[in-house]
Amino acid sequence: MSERYDPKKIEEKWQGYWQERGIFEVKEDPSIPKYYCLEMFPYPSGNIHMGHVRTYAIGDVIARYKRMKGFNVLHPMGWDAFGMPAENAAIEHGVHPANWTDRNIASMKNQIKGLGFSYDWKREINTSAPDYYRWNQWIFIKMFKKGLAYKRRSSVNWCGSCETVLANEQVNDGRCWRCETEVIQKELEQWFFKITDYAEELLRDCDQLTGWPEKVLTMQKNWIGKSEGVEIDFQIKGSEKKLRIFTTRQDTLYGVTFMSLAPEHPIVSELVKETPCEKEVMNFIERAKRQGILLRTSAEIEKEGIFTGTYVINPLNGDEVPIWVANFVLMEYGTGAVMAVPAHDQRDFEFAKKYGLPIRVVIVQDNPPLSPFNNGGPRGIIGKGGEGGFEGAYEGEGIMVDSGPFTGLRTEEGKKRIASFIEKEGFGEKKVNYRLRDWGISRQRYWGTPIPILYCDRCGVVPVPENELPVILPMDVEITGKGGSPLARIESFLRASCPKCKGAARRETDTMDTFVDSSWYFIAYCFDKGNIDFKSAISYWMPVNQYIGGIEHAVLHLLYARFFTKVMRDLGLIKIDEPFTDLLTQGMVIKDGAKMSKSKGNVVDPNYLVETYGADTARLFSLFAAPPEKDLEWSDQGVEGAYRFLGKLWGLVSKYKERIDDLDGGIEFKELEGKGKSLYRKIHQTIKKVTNDIERDFHFNTALASLMELVNVMNSFEPESDTDLRVFRNAIETTLILLSPFAPHISEELWHALGHGESIALTKWPSFDEEAIKEDEVLVVIQVCGKLRGKIYLPANSDDRLIKESALKERKIAELIRGKEIKKIIVVKNKLVNIVI
RNA sequence: GCCGGCGUGGUGAAACAGGUAGACGCACCGGACUCAAAAUCCGGCGGGGGCAACCCCAUGUCGGUUCGACUCCGACCGCCGGCACCA
Numbered sequence: 001m002s003e004r005y006d007p008k009k010i011e012e013k014w015q016g017y018w019q020e021r022g023i024f025e026v027k028e029d030p031s032i033p034k035y036y037c038l039e040m041f042p043y044p045s046g047n048i049h050m051g052h053v054r055t056y057a058i059g060d061v062i063a064r065y066k067r068m069k070g071f072n073v074l075h076p077m078g079w080d081a082f083g084m085p086a087e088n089a090a091i092e093h094g095v096h097p098a099n100w101t102d103r104n105i106a107s108m109k110n111q112i113k114g115l116g117f118s119y120d121w122k123r124e125i126n127t128s129a130p131d132y133y134r135w136n137q138w139i140f141i142k143m144f145k146k147g148l149a150y151k152r153r154s155s156v157n158w159c160g161s162c163e164t165v166l167a168n169e170q171v172n173d174g175r176c177w178r179c180e181t182e183v184i185q186k187e188l189e190q191w192f193f194k195i196t197d198y199a200e201e202l203l204r205d206c207d208q209l210t211g212w213p214e215k216v217l218t219m220q221k222n223w224i225g226k227s228e229g230v231e232i233d234f235q236i237k238g239s240e241k242k243l244r245i246f247t248t249r250q251d252t253l254y255g256v257t258f259m260s261l262a263p264e265h266p267i268v269s270e271l272v273k274e275t276p277c278e279k280e281v282m283n284f285i286e287r288a289k290r291q292g293i294l295l296r297t298s299a300e301i302e303k304e305g306i307f308t309g310t311y312v313i314n315p316l317n318g319d320e321v322p323i324w325v326a327n328f329v330l331m332e333y334g335t336g337a338v339m340a341v342p343a344h345d346q347r348d349f350e351f352a353k354k355y356g357l358p359i360r361v362v363i364v365q366d367n368p369p370l371s372p373f374n375n376g377g378p379r380g381i382i383g384k385g386g387e388g389g390f391e392g393a394y395e396g397e398g399i400m401v402d403s404g405p406f407t408g409l410r411t412e413e414g415k416k417r418i419a420s421f422i423e424k425e426g427f428g429e430k431k432v433n434y435r436l437r438d439w440g441i442s443r444q445r446y447w448g449t450p451i452p453i454l455y456c457d458r459c460g461v462v463p464v465p466e467n468e469l470p471v472i473l474p475m476d477v478e479i480t481g482k483g484g485s486p487l488a489r490i491e492s493f494l495r496a497s498c499p500k501c502k503g504a505a506r507r508e509t510d511t512m513d514t515f516v517d518s519s520w521y522f523i524a525y526c527f528d529k530g531n532i533d534f535k536s537a538i539s540y541w542m543p544v545n546q547y548i549g550g551i552e553h554a555v556l557h558l559l560y561a562r563f564f565t566k567v568m569r570d571l572g573l574i575k576i577d578e579p580f581t582d583l584l585t586q587g588m589v590i591k592d593g594a595k596m597s598k599s600k601g602n603v604v605d606p607n608y609l610v611e612t613y614g615a616d617t618a619r620l621f622s623l624f625a626a627p628p629e630k631d632l633e634w635s636d637q638g639v640e641g642a643y644r645f646l647g648k649l650w651g652l653v654s655k656y657k658e659r660i661d662d663l664d665g666g667i668e669f670k671e672l673e674g675k676g677k678s679l680y681r682k683i684h685q686t687i688k689k690v691t692n693d694i695e696r697d698f699h700f701n702t703a704l705a706s707l708m709e710l711v712n713v714m715n716s717f718e719p720e721s722d723t724d725l726r727v728f729r730n731a732i733e734t735t736l737i738l739l740s741p742f743a744p745h746i747s748e749e750l751w752h753a754l755g756h757g758e759s760i761a762l763t764k765w766p767s768f769d770e771e772a773i774k775e776d777e778v779l780v781v782i783q784v785c786g787k788l789r790g791k792i793y794l795p796a797n798s799d800d801r802l803i804k805e806s807a808l809k810e811r812k813i814a815e816l817i818r819g820k821e822i823k824k825i826i827v828v829k830n831k832l833v834n835i836v837i
Numbered sequence: 838g839c840c841g842g843c844g845u846g847g848u849g850a851a852a853c854a855g856g857u858a859g860a861c862g863c864a865c866c867g868g869a870c871u872c873a874a875a876a877u878c879c880g881g882c883g884g885g886g887g888c889a890a891c892c893c894c895a896u897g898u899c900g901g902u903u904c905g906a907c908u909c910c911g912a913c914c915g916c917c918g919g920c921a922c923c924a
């Protein structure tokens with residue numbers, strides 16, 4: 001072997017070796033325990049970035065480690081290949097999205113292969129391949145038949161730049177998640193998946209996901225946004241009609257002083273029809289609609305409203321209260337109508353103040369601070385608007401007052417009693433509402449899965465028969481980025497015949513949201529390629545044991561994937577409830593204090609790293625600089641450090657190779673003494689440390705630190721006997737095995753250089769000998785009153801009496817405590833003694 | 838505003854179960870090798886004081902519990918992330 005470490009000479013060689021021998025290809029085998037390790041698959045943008053390297057390096061350590069631990073490890077890779085950038089490339093460079101995507105996949109695959117990850121490439125997936133997206137269509141049809149996919153006209157989020165609709169999850173702060181264009185509302189016919197049917201289960205099963213970060217679960221729970229309350233009908237005065245509202249604060253029903261309707265509420269125009277208010281109210285509504293949802297849902301905007309001239313009757317106390325239209329009420333949530341309780345809701349309070357509406361206190365704090373809301377404070381209707389010294393609404397819990405038969409109850413109890421009362425009297429019913437909306441999946445784009453639906457003038461909406469799948473995305477298309485869906489302009493695609501009546505039919509031209517593709521790809525990996533069966537393979541491999549990816553998918557992808565898993569379970573395709581047992585959300589890669597991005601010009605190109613230092617160094621640095629869940633601060637010098645470490649290890653093997661070539665590294669601890677014994681001890685301490693650090697939350701940084709320590713120890717080790725050399729060989733072999741999940745190429749190379757014939761990736765992970773780990777002598781710290789005052793070496797497991805005596809005998813300690821009364825001596829075995837005076 | 842996370846040397850970070858604060862790496866300083874430099878190797882490296890043995894201070898701030906607190910409790914400050922007229 002050469003004296004110098006030259007990664008270029010070895011890395012490609014071993015990548016080829018692994019590939020040719022199919023070392024990482026797996027088959028289901030019920031006699032071996034399985035482990036499914038998955039990293040979020042990439043969008044084929046053309047180049048990998050450091051974020052990819054980090055995620056895949058983390059996943060690869062886990063996969064290689066579990067393999068060496070004896071698991072049958074599924075570790076696949078694929079391409080999230082549909083999506084907008086391909087169309088943008090088509091518009092800008094005139095290249096077909098398919099060609100652009102395939103080219104990108106080819107070059108990214110090369111880059112990823114150059115990093116030596118242990119993927120089973122036989123299972124590679126490309127979501128833009130008809131073989132893949134036909135299953136999107138197949139599942140869609142199954143969902144359609146169950147009523148889980150449906151079409152409706154509604155107000156949807158529209159990104160003018162992407163010229164397409166977006167799901168709620170894909171709008172951040174009123175902007176498109178991809179291009180940050182401000183989203184507007186548009187009325188369109190759209191396909192939806194009925195994720196709201198699963199709202200309760202998606203929420204409830206969060207409790208099962210004990211291997212997920214709390215942060216992600218909180219975000220999912222917030223997004224689902226469950227709230228429990230009642231729907232109540234209020235009789236409209238002088239009309240047969242009733243107005244239905246939703247509230248979670250039925251305990252404040254006696255404090256209702258007006259009603260607020262969303263401007264879009266259909267009843268508004270009826271109420272004001274042919275009344276003196278009509279013109280004014282309709283003008284207000286027009287204005288509110290023009291404000292747009294973005295502005296109206298931002299908390300800063302002033303609350304505005306208008307009186308409709310009509311009244312409703314409070315079913316509990318018979319009060320007549322005015323109906324207003326208010327810009328802050330949303331049609332999409334609850335019933336689009338709200339009962340207003342200004343004393344106990346800040347928004348209603350502000351509204352009442354502005355328009356001089358009465359405020360009526362019905363809850364008082366039972367442990368009152370200084371405020372108008374104490375027991376001796378104002379009661380009943382206390383003035384209008386700002387009168388009465390109110391500074392704000394009291395939204396907390398307390399005791400109900402002036403609430404008829406419910407007066408004196410605690411809010412908690414009052415809520416229950418009033419809810420039951422309302423149901424008993426037929427005024428309304430208990431109701432659970434969710435913030436979660438159905439998932440709008442129609443996209444007016446080309447590069448996605450065609451929605452397999454036909455429109456027949458006679459038969460209406462007809463799904464494409466399963467045996468006619470896939471509906472192929474036509475290749476002869478002109479992509480301009482203008483004028484709606486490109487598919488709508490392709491006559492040959494549009495024209496079809498109705499499977500029912502054989503008459504002329506028209507195809508749906510929208511494609512599916514690309515999040516559909518990624519909602520079940522982890523299941524697709526379980527099939528042997530081209531051999532899709534929804535039975536044995538899946539039940540063996542699923543669920544994913546360890547899923548790894550960025551926090552940015554905390555709601556989007558991870559919620560959709562959970563939803564799909566449950567739908568596929570209910571379709572009888574799989575048997576699990578949740579797709580991902582453990583989830584690791586790794587931190588961002590940071591440079592100069594900001595996330596690496598092209599626009600900031602602070603990207604580090606992984607290609608350059610691999611060229612200059614090799615894949616092992618790139619991997620090692622990503623894993624050593626920070627624990628996986630934290631952000632990783634980029635450091636050029638840090639990379640140098642990782643490279644130096646590998647060089648040191650290489651030099652060590654090259655220096656000793658001849659002397660240890662024919663030796664047997666197998667050693668019995670009992671035969672050892674002196675330096676051989678202490679090196680052996682260090683070996684086993686390192687095995688323990690590395691194993692524990694991997695098992696405990698994948699803290700690879702500290703695992704690597706201990707491997708560096710071991711190498712440092714070896715570096716200063718001077719063997720004096722054959723036994724010493726045998727221990728030395730053992731130390732090197734162990735280091736190589738422990739390092740191999742992190743830096744597989746150099747480990748493999750040196751492993752073979754030492755005469756081994758089989759891949760190190762297939763070696764068994766070493767176990768450690770507890771006996772060998774124990775030190776003969778331990779350092780005992782001496783404290784006086786908790787302050788460090790000395791250190792002594794004592795035989796391990798010395799008894800308390802010996803520790804005390806030795807400590808007191810120490811010259812320095814004896815001086816410190818001379819003439820003082822010893823109150824107490826605390827001994828922590830093998831660690832510390834604290835003398836309290 | 839609400840929820841969650843995080844604050845440790847010059848720096849990335851360790852400290853797993855309340856028991857030596859700063860492992861390991863980087864940077865820096867000194868030395869060896871060299872005509873010289875790079876690479877490599879050896880040594881030092883939280884701050885302050887002392888000739889020295891040693892002493893004092895130090896994990897965002899202030900307080901508490903404890904023989905002993907980076908770790909537990911309370912209040913506050915700062916940074917990051919999520920949610921936010923959801924009735």
